[in-house]
Amino acid sequence: MNQPSSISDKEPLSVELTEVWKRFPGVVANAGVELAVQRGSIHALLGENGAGKSTLMNILAGVYRPDSGELRIHGRSHQFRNPADALSAGVGMVHQEFRLIPSFSVAENIVLGSAPPVIKTGQLESDVAEMAHKFGLEVDPAQPLWQLSMGERQKVEILKVLWRDAQVLILDEPTTVLTPSEVDELGQILRRMANDGRSIIFISHKLHEISGICDQATVLRQGKTVANSLPMATTSQDELARLMVGASPAIPNRQKTTTPGQALLELKNLSAQSDRGVNAFSEINFQIHSGEIVGIAGVAGNGQRELADTIAGLRPSNSGTIIMNGTDITTESPHRRFQSGLAYIPEDRLGVGLAPQLSITDNAILRVYRQQRRGPFILGERALSYCKDLITRFGVRAGNLSGPIAALSGGNLQRLLVGRELDGQPSVVVASQPTRGLDVNGVKAIQDLLIEQRDSGAAVMMISEDLDELLAISDRLLVIEGGVLRGEFDPRTASRQEVGMAMLSDTKVSSKP
Amino acid sequence: MNEASLIGLLFATVSFGALLYLAALGELLAEKAGVLNLGVEGMMAIGAVTAFIAGVEFRNPWLALVIAMLSGALLASVHGFFTVGLGAEQVVSGLSLTILGLGLAAYLGKDYVGLPPGAELVPVEWGSLSELPWVGPILFSHAPIVYLALAFGIAASLILSRTRLGLALRAAGESASSTDSAGHSVLGLRLSAVAVGGALAGASGAYLTLSITPQWAEGLTAGRGWIAVALVIFGAWRPSRVGWGALLFGGTLALKTRLQTFGVDFSPIILSMLPYVLTLLILLIISIQARKRPSPAPAALGLAYRREER
Numbered sequence: 001m002n003q004p005s006s007i008s009d010k011e012p013l014s015v016e017l018t019e020v021w022k023r024f025p026g027v028v029a030n031a032g033v034e035l036a037v038q039r040g041s042i043h044a045l046l047g048e049n050g051a052g053k054s055t056l057m058n059i060l061a062g063v064y065r066p067d068s069g070e071l072r073i074h075g076r077s078h079q080f081r082n083p084a085d086a087l088s089a090g091v092g093m094v095h096q097e098f099r100l101i102p103s104f105s106v107a108e109n110i111v112l113g114s115a116p117p118v119i120k121t122g123q124l125e126s127d128v129a130e131m132a133h134k135f136g137l138e139v140d141p142a143q144p145l146w147q148l149s150m151g152e153r154q155k156v157e158i159l160k161v162l163w164r165d166a167q168v169l170i171l172d173e174p175t176t177v178l179t180p181s182e183v184d185e186l187g188q189i190l191r192r193m194a195n196d197g198r199s200i201i202f203i204s205h206k207l208h209e210i211s212g213i214c215d216q217a218t219v220l221r222q223g224k225t226v227a228n229s230l231p232m233a234t235t236s237q238d239e240l241a242r243l244m245v246g247a248s249p250a251i252p253n254r255q256k257t258t259t260p261g262q263a264l265l266e267l268k269n270l271s272a273q274s275d276r277g278v279n280a281f282s283e284i285n286f287q288i289h290s291g292e293i294v295g296i297a298g299v300a301g302n303g304q305r306e307l308a309d310t311i312a313g314l315r316p317s318n319s320g321t322i323i324m325n326g327t328d329i330t331t332e333s334p335h336r337r338f339q340s341g342l343a344y345i346p347e348d349r350l351g352v353g354l355a356p357q358l359s360i361t362d363n364a365i366l367r368v369y370r371q372q373r374r375g376p377f378i379l380g381e382r383a384l385s386y387c388k389d390l391i392t393r394f395g396v397r398a399g400n401l402s403g404p405i406a407a408l409s410g411g412n413l414q415r416l417l418v419g420r421e422l423d424g425q426p427s428v429v430v431a432s433q434p435t436r437g438l439d440v441n442g443v444k445a446i447q448d449l450l451i452e453q454r455d456s457g458a459a460v461m462m463i464s465e466d467l468d469e470l471l472a473i474s475d476r477l478l479v480i481e482g483g484v485l486r487g488e489f490d491p492r493t494a495s496r497q498e499v500g501m502a503m504l505s506d507t508k509v510s511s512k513p
Numbered sequence: 514m515n516e517a518s519l520i521g522l523l524f525a526t527v528s529f530g531a532l533l534y535l536a537a538l539g540e541l542l543a544e545k546a547g548v549l550n551l552g553v554e555g556m557m558a559i560g561a562v563t564a565f566i567a568g569v570e571f572r573n574p575w576l577a578l579v580i581a582m583l584s585g586a587l588l589a590s591v592h593g594f595f596t597v598g599l600g601a602e603q604v605v606s607g608l609s610l611t612i613l614g615l616g617l618a619a620y621l622g623k624d625y626v627g628l629p630p631g632a633e634l635v636p637v638e639w640g641s642l643s644e645l646p647w648v649g650p651i652l653f654s655h656a657p658i659v660y661l662a663l664a665f666g667i668a669a670s671l672i673l674s675r676t677r678l679g680l681a682l683r684a685a686g687e688s689a690s691s692t693d694s695a696g697h698s699v700l701g702l703r704l705s706a707v708a709v710g711g712a713l714a715g716a717s718g719a720y721l722t723l724s725i726t727p728q729w730a731e732g733l734t735a736g737r738g739w740i741a742v743a744l745v746i747f748g749a750w751r752p753s754r755v756g757w758g759a760l761l762f763g764g765t766l767a768l769k770t771r772l773q774t775f776g777v778d779f780s781p782i783i784l785s786m787l788p789y790v791l792t793l794l795i796l797l798i799i800s801i802q803a804r805k806r807p808s809p810a811p812a813a814l815g816l817a818y819r820r821e822e823r
Contacts, residue, residue: 061694063693063694082693082696082698083693083694083695083696084696084697084698087695087696088696093694095694099688099690099691099694099695100688100691101684101687101688101691101812102687102807102812103687103807103812104683104684104687108680109691111680112680112681112684112691112692112695112697113681113692113695113696113697114695114696115677115680116677117676117677117678118675118676118677119675119676119677119679119680120675146807160695
């Protein structure tokens with residue numbers, strides 16, 4: 001392991017993890033991890049997907065039990081048997097997937113686990129409101145949780161932990177669901193809590209975010225600590241990135257040399273409804289040509305997801321037509337669309353894209369099982385060899401091919417999904433948030449695959465919330481806001497600010513005539 | 514139709530209503546904690562037979578009731594062990610429990626078929642209340658277990674909505690991982706809810722053999738456990754609504770048995786379908802409403818929970 005770090009002895013350590021090991025079937029998630037967090041500081045825990053950050057924090061929060069290792073909170077050794085033990089020792093965790101109950105009120109969600117034996121709703125709600133106000137996390141305690149936005153839900157999660165008077169707060173990739181202004185707000189809230197004497201562990205792999213928020217950083221790679229409590233003030237982002245990835249960080253491709261060919265996908269006056277029965281998007285018109293990537297930029301929830309679903313045939317359109325390779329496919333089934341050359345990489349990987357409890361092999365052949373059969377029977381051998389081929393070609397790291405696919409890490413899931421979709425040499429690729437939540441290498445791999453498709457003549461539509469990514473790899477950029485296209489930009493010349501304005505405004509702007 | 518037969522019908526409505534309410538309340542508690550138990554029919558049968566046997570052997574109706582409740586809880590705990598402890602499929606385990614319970618009841622009771630009851634729960638004396646016209650004979654001349662059912666219902670309602678225990682129980686049925694990370698034992702909550710649910714189903718069975726039809730015969734429960742399961746959906750998982758539903762469904766059961774006394778020529782077979790037709794209608798309404806707001810069903814109903822699953 002590495003050298004003991006530059007921790008000053010002035011502040012006592014609130015968290016000390018030594019030689020923590022945790023194995024899952026087929027994977028060593030933590031291989032002797034070290035972590036030391038000072039009281040009153042915001043400590044970043046950095047690492048790629050699958051580096052073992054979440055596992056380590058789940059151990060600290062009592063969700064998982066370590067195979068071995070020592071755990072000290074405020075100098076005292078602990079062995080947590082469950083989250084309740086961790087909470088009573090003052091450790092609370094805000095999970096990446098919120099542990100909230102939609103049908104409960106905000107107050108009920110916050111006090112769950114530490115409510116008084118007899119609950120007086122009015123009293124409880126005013127207590128919760130008072131505490132929320134004290135920490136600057138304004139919420140309405142009586143509101144049912146399902147009505148809240150993601151940012152508000154996160155406030156509820158943080159309040160839940162504060163209600164238990166946790167001195168150590170773990171936030172697992174808290175910014176994934178937040179808008180940029182909500183991220184700034186979160187940073188201020190965390191600083192206030194740190195000044196209050198609490199310690200915050202901030203799990204992330206977004207370097208530009210943590211540099212503004214955190215005091216120290218510990219970096220994990222492949223289950224091991226590669227850097228312990230580096231002071232953020234004197235550590236560059238490049239250095240952190242190098243530590244995370246192990247080699248010099250990948251720079252996104254910027255090839256835009258192709259000239260677009262004929263239109264492969266054309267939307268004419270397309271409209272569809274959202275799940276709530278209101279218009280998700282209306283009167284969408286655009287073409288995507290052979291050999292170009294068209295980026296769809298927009299803040300989440302402005303109709304992008306529904307647009308992708310509608311093109312893939314998973315959502316009926318209200319009006320308008322979808323033309324692919326010159327044929328009207330507006331009313332075709334998803335399977336027919338796939339057969340005629342449409343690849344779809346959905347936003348919800350494990351829900352829509354893959355079947356979590358099915359094996360890796362079964363998931364790999366979902367699109368093409370008709371070729372792996374004799375009569376009504378799937379040929380196991382042929383399916384397996386197809387799966388092995390896919391895994392090799394797309395660089396999926398997988399252990400047991402007949403084990404459930406949900407055991408794979410996010411990056412490997414996405415490689416398999418993208419590989420499966422791109423395998424049949426599609427003419428049109430619709431990718432919805434294909435790189436979200438992936439680590440640096442994963443992002444690059446997926447982007448490379450999409451660029452490869454473009455260069456081999458496919459028409460690619462890419463929805464992303466990451467504007468930098470869209471500016472880097474798309475050939476044309478469309479902005480969607482409130483379900484309407486607000487403008488078209490040339491990524492070579494458009495500035496981040498211009499596009500950002502269009503994403504937030506409700507009028508048409510364009511850098512092109 | 515005369516006054517006496519109408520009073521008889523309404524009396525039977527309350528009586529059958531309480532019978533269904535006890536079992537449905539038990540199912541509601543289990544489902545609120547996230548465990549679907551389709552073994553109600555079996556647990557009722559076990560409750561009925563053990564109450565009858567205990568009555569014959571010990572001649573004490575209260576002891577018989579307690580034994581029936583314990584037997585129901587014990588049988589339910591088999592379901593709890595498999596579904597909560599081992600994470601087995603709840604529908605399969607529940608159906609097996611019904612078959613097991615019915616078979617076991619028939620086996621235990623084979624020497625008691627046709628015997629006269631050893632103990633009966635006699636109607637409570639409410640003094641002048643029982644003398645009131647209409648109200649007295651319909652509401653205040655029942656066996657004590659009817660009033661117990663009401664008390665259980667009120668208690669369940671208060672516990673679920675006003676206490677820490679109720680909050681935790683509802684949470685376990687909505688999201689096991691949230692409940693776990695909040696520091697409650699999902700295992701403990703679910704196992705106890707299932708056991709208490711079994712005890713209530715056992716009490717419902719005991720009411721049959723200690724009061725309504727004080728004798729033992731195979732198939733005595735006659736599908737009423739299934740009505741109890743349906744009632745929970747009908748009542749949208751709320752103790753009060755399930756209570757009104759129990760009265761409504763109790764009415765259809767009463768109508769079926771009392772129809773002859775009215776001299777009406779209407780097929781009792783059609784009538785016995787009524788509870789299920791009602792349930793289907795309610796399911797339809799719930800599904801339509803669910804498009805606009807979250808369904809009233811506990812979100813984690815039927816889902817096993819393993820902490821370290823990724």
